[in-house]
Amino acid sequence: MTAVPIGKRKADKPAISDKTKAERKLAYMLVAPAVIAMLLVTVYPILYAVALSVQKVDLRFPDESGFVGLDNYAAVLTSDLWWQGVLNTTLIAVISVSIELVLGMGLALIMHKALFGRGIVRTATLIPYGIVTVVAAFAWFFAFDPSSGFVNNLPFVPEDKAWFGEHNSALSVIIMAEVWKTTPFMALLLLAGLATIDEGLYEAARVDGATAWQRFWRITLPLLKPALLVALLFRMLDAFRVFDSIFVMTRGSQDTESVSILGYNQLISRLNLGLGSAVSVLIFVLVLGIAFFFVRVLGTSSPAGQGEK
Amino acid sequence: MWRRVTAALGLVIATFGVAACGGSDSDKGAVTLNWFIFNEPSGAPQKIAEACSKQSGGAYKINFEYLPSQADQQREQLVRRLGAEDSSLDLLGLDVVWTGEFANAGWLKPVPQKTEGVVTENVFDSVLQTARFEDKLYTVPIWSNTQLLWYRKDRSPQPPKTFDEMIDAAEKLGPQKGRFQIQANRYEGLVVLVNQLIESAGTSILSGPTTMKLDREPTERALAILGRLSRSSASPSNVSTSTEDTARLGFEGGDSTFMINYPFVYPSAKENAPDVFKQIAAAKFPQVDPSKPSKPPIGGINIGVSAFSKHPDQAFAATECLIKPSNQLEVAKLGGLPPVRSDVYDKPEIDKIYPGFADVIRESIQDAAPRPSESPAYQDLSLAIQRAIHPTTEIDPKNPGPAYDRLRDYVEKAIKREGLL
Numbered sequence: 001m002t003a004v005p006i007g008k009r010k011a012d013k014p015a016i017s018d019k020t021k022a023e024r025k026l027a028y029m030l031v032a033p034a035v036i037a038m039l040l041v042t043v044y045p046i047l048y049a050v051a052l053s054v055q056k057v058d059l060r061f062p063d064e065s066g067f068v069g070l071d072n073y074a075a076v077l078t079s080d081l082w083w084q085g086v087l088n089t090t091l092i093a094v095i096s097v098s099i100e101l102v103l104g105m106g107l108a109l110i111m112h113k114a115l116f117g118r119g120i121v122r123t124a125t126l127i128p129y130g131i132v133t134v135v136a137a138f139a140w141f142f143a144f145d146p147s148s149g150f151v152n153n154l155p156f157v158p159e160d161k162a163w164f165g166e167h168n169s170a171l172s173v174i175i176m177a178e179v180w181k182t183t184p185f186m187a188l189l190l191l192a193g194l195a196t197i198d199e200g201l202y203e204a205a206r207v208d209g210a211t212a213w214q215r216f217w218r219i220t221l222p223l224l225k226p227a228l229l230v231a232l233l234f235r236m237l238d239a240f241r242v243f244d245s246i247f248v249m250t251r252g253s254q255d256t257e258s259v260s261i262l263g264y265n266q267l268i269s270r271l272n273l274g275l276g277s278a279v280s281v282l283i284f285v286l287v288l289g290i291a292f293f294f295v296r297v298l299g300t301s302s303p304a305g306q307g308e309k
Numbered sequence: 310m311w312r313r314v315t316a317a318l319g320l321v322i323a324t325f326g327v328a329a330c331g332g333s334d335s336d337k338g339a340v341t342l343n344w345f346i347f348n349e350p351s352g353a354p355q356k357i358a359e360a361c362s363k364q365s366g367g368a369y370k371i372n373f374e375y376l377p378s379q380a381d382q383q384r385e386q387l388v389r390r391l392g393a394e395d396s397s398l399d400l401l402g403l404d405v406v407w408t409g410e411f412a413n414a415g416w417l418k419p420v421p422q423k424t425e426g427v428v429t430e431n432v433f434d435s436v437l438q439t440a441r442f443e444d445k446l447y448t449v450p451i452w453s454n455t456q457l458l459w460y461r462k463d464r465s466p467q468p469p470k471t472f473d474e475m476i477d478a479a480e481k482l483g484p485q486k487g488r489f490q491i492q493a494n495r496y497e498g499l500v501v502l503v504n505q506l507i508e509s510a511g512t513s514i515l516s517g518p519t520t521m522k523l524d525r526e527p528t529e530r531a532l533a534i535l536g537r538l539s540r541s542s543a544s545p546s547n548v549s550t551s552t553e554d555t556a557r558l559g560f561e562g563g564d565s566t567f568m569i570n571y572p573f574v575y576p577s578a579k580e581n582a583p584d585v586f587k588q589i590a591a592a593k594f595p596q597v598d599p600s601k602p603s604k605p606p607i608g609g610i611n612i613g614v615s616a617f618s619k620h621p622d623q624a625f626a627a628t629e630c631l632i633k634p635s636n637q638l639e640v641a642k643l644g645g646l647p648p649v650r651s652d653v654y655d656k657p658e659i660d661k662i663y664p665g666f667a668d669v670i671r672e673s674i675q676d677a678a679p680r681p682s683e684s685p686a687y688q689d690l691s692l693a694i695q696r697a698i699h700p701t702t703e704i705d706p707k708n709p710g711p712a713y714d715r716l717r718d719y720v721e722k723a724i725k726r727e728g729l730l
Contacts, residue, residue: 061685147555162546262729
């Protein structure tokens, strides 16, 4: 994102003084270590995964490796399991992010408007986000487990309901755990957005007789859009890689497998590095697609929104 | 501030220095052998390892590196290290189904001829089968395990001989008293159940490392039993998520009369459910076909020596010591883990460890049929079987044909290692 303004500035000012040149050189040198570290820890593994994905590599059969072209991708893309995984992941991501957005917005407004005990309200809201995902997943698992959990003792819940014994209920618990865990993150990002809105606008609107609903719909939401999109993008990317909750609660049974669980099964359980890398690369492509959609299709209006301000 | 940082750095360097010295010191005297195994709660492995280290006269010292308690997580950690050719592993505590996979990957040192004679003496054939790959001994069994039919004497004076008899008796007793407990969650325990039903019906999943058997008639019979076990009015309500532990809890709860499970349930019932414990008795794994003997499952741990170990000679010497009959008896005493040598069962102490069911355990291990772990792709097979069979409630006992076709398809694909699993 920062590349765009720099490029623009360059076009505006063709003449560069010696001082700017020297400064720019210094800047490059200063960022070089970070860039090199990034290249080592991200680009290398990504390229390595791509290289593995076009080979037959299985740690259990060391003598059978070789180049197979796109065979691994064909095997993944023609498998029902992959598409079931994509469907599950999309369901979990879209439903949980939608619920989080609504709840997160509510929480953000409460935190923003809280007159007293602001610190306590904010801390309390953030607690679920501070808990390690695996631990949170276990807490939800034990709560819904018929032999150890309290949920089946609640009114209107059948006592012997096996929550993880059936697709819909298992998926619902996974989504609930995800929502509980990451709503605070959403709220935090939205709160940051709310803080940038000028109070004067609300006062002016109030003077003009706008109702609370109108103020929210006409002032808060449009001005919050950049922050909202960033929050949605982050959460979508995150939710699409959902792994921990599913791994702890169902291990992917009852057709609750996400694409990450599929990748894990091929890579870690089967040690089929070729096939597993193909799954990983495809997940990467999907995530890239989501990011592209948000930045290019939805994000195009956000600089304009900022410009108006 | 800077002084403090320097001090900390100095400390770090000093620690590394000491560690390095420690390493070179132990090279001169006793070699340290790292044994990667799960932390068996009774502490029996630690005890026998300490005794062996002492008896070695300074040749080696066994150091424990603990793996998680769940088998698949143990495997993940071992595989990750062995895949990276980590030389810090010497002795490996391996589940009986990993031998083929680890041996084919080149991670295990074959057991040398002179050790082989000592460590296979009087060991049950069924157990040795799990230690071999392509007719070569790669691991050394240290303890075994098997499942028994646990039942309540007050509700069923005689144990049922077959699964059909068991289900009939359970349904007659009604869901308040007559439930039976099995393992049918989508995990390795389900593979155990399916394999034993198929073996007891008179066929096998594989006939060789890369060839499928699964004869139609007996396999369908086994699947029909599995369908009945899952759909009966006496099945546990959580049958699709049932494990060894939910089965134990269900049985201790008091509404069950039968349970297929490992011997750990016996001391557990003694501790948690004294009323149930008074009535508990054990019999052999039920038959599928009244004309064929049942084939109980086999579990337990085999010791492997890592191919990347720097001290293979000491490691094999340590293995020979660890599996000595007296040590097997010690492990049985402390942890209740069944010995792998038939002659250990002749010792009088065994009857105290397994009061009234020592002979059943011995007979079960003797007649046991291992899972199809002769295939190096066992993990694929296991995942495929789980996918094909789970949830078991979908198997129609009157028409097991579709379930059979599904199982065949999955096993065929797993043998070829094709596609996602």
